[in-house]
Every structure is written in structure tokens, then in C-alpha cells.
Amino acid sequence: MTTYNFSAGPSSLPTEVMTQITQELTKNQATHMSILEISHRTPQFENILDEAKASLKSLLDLPDNYKVMFLSGGGTTQFEMVPMNLATRLKKIAILDSGNFAHKPIGAAEALNVTVDVPGTTRSIKYRELPHLPAQFDDTQYDYVHLVTNNTIEGTTYHQEDIPDVQHLVADMSSNILAEPYDFKKFDLIFAGAQKNLGIAGITLAIVNQDWLDEQDLSHLAPMQKYQTAIDKDSMYNTPPVFAIYVLNLVLKWIEQSGGIAGLYEKNQRKAHKLYDYLDHSSFFDAMVTGKERSLTNVVFTSGDAKRDAQIAQKASQAGFYNLAGHRSVGGFRASLYNAQPEQAVDDLIAYLKNVEMEYLND
Structure with missing residues (x-):
């Protein structure tokens, strides 16, 4: 896995x-x-x-x-x-x-x-x-x-x-x-x-x-x-x-x-925009920050229910997506997309979140 x-x-x-x-x-x-x-x-x-x-x-x-x-x-x-x-x-x-x-x-x-x-x-x-x-x-x-x-x-x-x-x-x-x-x-x-x-x-x-x-x-x-x-x-x-x-x-x-800051910035924009685009079109998850102030390195989001968020974060660890739970003062989820985070991690996370979304909406 x-x-x-x-x-x-x-x-x-x-x-x-x-x-x-x-x-x-x-x-x-x-x-x-x-x-x-x-x-x-x-x-x-x-x-x-x-x-x-x-x-x-x-x-x-x-x-x-x-x-x-x-x-x-x-x-x-x-x-x-x-x-x-x-x-x-x-x-x-x-x-x-x-x-x-x-x-x-x-x-x-x-x-x-x-x-x-x-x-x-x-x-x-x-x-x-x-x-x-x-x-x-x-x-x-x-x-x-x-x-x-x-x-x-x-x-x-x-x-x-x-x-x-x-x-x-x-x-x-x-x-x-x-x-x-x-x-x-x-x-x-x-x-x-x-x-x-x-x-x-x-x-x-x-x-x-x-x-x-x-x-x-x-x-x-x-x-x-x-x-x-x-x-x-x-x-x-x-x-x-x-x-x-x-x-x-x-x-x-x-x-x-890796191309210095310019090379990593291009990659980081691509990673973050993929995840934000999914969240913006999701009927289950919502990004907590909107507009141009969004972070490229720490994407915070929620399903709108604190208990459900905690359950999903725990299940995500079992699926290989570790440390997704948000900070205790904010709750929800936090996907940190630092320089070393591969783009494949974002692609796989989005696929996982889509499955979670379908599971809960069809329940």
C-alpha cells in the first residue's frame, strides 16, 4: 500500500x-x-x-x-x-x-x-x-x-x-x-x-x-x-x-x-489548485479559506460535522493517508503540501476523498 x-x-x-x-x-x-x-x-x-x-x-x-x-x-x-x-x-x-x-x-x-x-x-x-x-x-x-x-x-x-x-x-x-x-x-x-x-x-x-x-x-x-x-x-x-x-x-x-523556488512554485501551484478545485466543486467537503489568500502549502477543509471529520481522518490513516486531521483549534482536515510532497499524493488523496463523498452521500 x-x-x-x-x-x-x-x-x-x-x-x-x-x-x-x-x-x-x-x-x-x-x-x-x-x-x-x-x-x-x-x-x-x-x-x-x-x-x-x-x-x-x-x-x-x-x-x-x-x-x-x-x-x-x-x-x-x-x-x-x-x-x-x-x-x-x-x-x-x-x-x-x-x-x-x-x-x-x-x-x-x-x-x-x-x-x-x-x-x-x-x-x-x-x-x-x-x-x-x-x-x-x-x-x-x-x-x-x-x-x-x-x-x-x-x-x-x-x-x-x-x-x-x-x-x-x-x-x-x-x-x-x-x-x-x-x-x-x-x-x-x-x-x-x-x-x-x-x-x-x-x-x-x-x-x-x-x-x-x-x-x-x-x-x-x-x-x-x-x-x-x-x-x-x-x-x-x-x-x-x-x-x-x-x-x-x-x-x-x-x-x-528541482529548478529552485520557481520550479517548486510551479509544482506547488499545480498541487494546491488540484485540491482546491476538487473542494470547490464538492457537494460534501468545503475549503475553509476562499479567495487569493489561500495557502499553497496547508489546505484546510471540512465536511461540516466535527465528529464525522474525526471518523474520516481516522479511516484515512488506515488507507495510507496519514496526519490529515486539522489542528485542534480549527478542526476538520489539513493537507500539508510542502515542497517534498509528490503530486501523486494529491491525485490519490482526491480519489480517496471522492470515494468518501460517494459513500456518505449514498448512505
Whole structure:
């Protein structure tokens, strides 16, 4: 039986990457040890680190003043590190409250005595739509504006045309980095957990505009709290997650061989549009998000009955479609279509959903 992983993360890895990991996992003649055993101070790992940074800068088309960091603690730790490092002048930031992972940074920043304004929120309608900055928004009153490009739980996305034009923009791109094109130079800081589109859990990517970071007063921070420490020590102030960075580097090579962001974007559009088209014409299932704000990477939908949805999700696992249940705050279903998800997975899922639809409508 063919099986598919629709988890929101950790998610599927490309088959080619899984094959290479398997081949390189045991001891080899060059290092006399497994990739799981090598030191972060070896030339082999230093090459992996350099390759990964160069690939990211190339894929994102970023100039030299943007610095790549590999950090621990997940995206959640970035809710604290970002205001620590980048809200040092006015100690005031603005957050577009577009979903669960946009709401959490509000409390994190406030706990650090940073004032947080929320110029737009759709929390009252359970984040079914995206909030936007008001027409008269004055970005000079804030150290930066924070947004989440793709809301993993709710299935909404700020696509390139909806990215606000502000002086300093911070983006949590955890669930759609490298999945669709953005003008990445519009962002002064990008961060993303690796376990969705970049690799496996255990590593967080952060990329910062060094020119902006140089303007900050970081004298109040301990070394591990500073982005500059990670930059100066090449992400090795402490022992980094060697294996996670190794996997990330393999995934980046796979992305390059897949046509880069442009190639994957074409594939991702095709996958998502197939599923949305089915849902829009279904008399049983409904997509929870409509219009241009729909996510390409996290498609949320429902049959309209929570108990029935849970039953269908359980039966789907038995049929080989794993982790289809939606987040507990939203319910229904969530099909995560990250870069590594094959198009055949979507075709097979649609065929399965059609059978479910017929079964329930004819019952």
C-alpha cells in the first residue's frame, strides 16, 4: 500500500534525500565514522555548513549584507530573540495578528517589556481571513513590523503582492519558505523552523540584514541571546545540530536540482489548485479559506460535522493517508503540501476523498 504523510511538521523529506541519508548514515572510508558521529570542527562539516549558507543566499537572491544563522530552540525561541535583538531603539513593534503563530509573539515581546501594537487582527473570526495594515499606518513609530507569511494552522498566506511596504519587516516563514517566490530583500529578518520545507526538526534558520543589526544596542544581552554571536562564530558558538544541518544541505541541493523556488512554485501551484478545485466543486467537503489568500502549502477543509471529520481522518490513516486531521483549534482536515510532497499524493488523496463523498452521500 502506498502511504503519504500530510503532517504539518515534521513533514516528508524528498525521496532522493532519504536515499542519500540512508547511504551515508554508516561509517565511510573518508571519515571512518558516521555522519551522526562527526565533529562540528571537522573540515567535512565546515564544507556542509558553507554549502548550505551559499545555497540559501543563492536561492533567496540575497546580497552579502544578509547573514545566515543556524540556531536552536525552534521558531518559538525567535519570538523572543527577534525583539531582544531588533527592538532596541523604540522598544515598540507592530504585529499583524493573522493566526496562532502570529499571536504567540505578542505575549513573548510584552514579557520583554516591548510595547506591542496590533494594527490588524482577524482573531474574532477565527483567522479565516488575513488582516492588513491600515492605510494611514506610520511605520516610523515602530522598530519593526512582524508578520507570518503562511499560517500553518489556518491555511492563509500573504503572497508577494500582499507583503506590506514598511521600513523594517520581520517574517516568520516557517511553513512556506522556498515554496513560493518573494522579494526577500524586502525583509530585514527571516526565520523558519526547518521541519516543514527545509529538513528535519532541530534546527532553525534565521537570516538578518547586518546593516540593520549594526544599528542595535545589544549591550544588555548575553552571548547566546545575540544574533551577532551566531554570525561571528559561524553558528558554532555552541555545538550545532550537525545531522540536522547535513539534512538541510541535502534538501537545498534537491531544491536547486528541482529548478529552485520557481520550479517548486510551479509544482506547488499545480498541487494546491488540484485540491482546491476538487473542494470547490464538492457537494460534501468545503475549503475553509476562499479567495487569493489561500495557502499553497496547508489546505484546510471540512465536511461540516466535527465528529464525522474525526471518523474520516481516522479511516484515512488506515488507507495510507496519514496526519490529515486539522489542528485542534480549527478542526476538520489539513493537507500539508510542502515542497517534498509528490503530486501523486494529491491525485490519490482526491480519489480517496471522492470515494468518501460517494459513500456518505449514498448512505
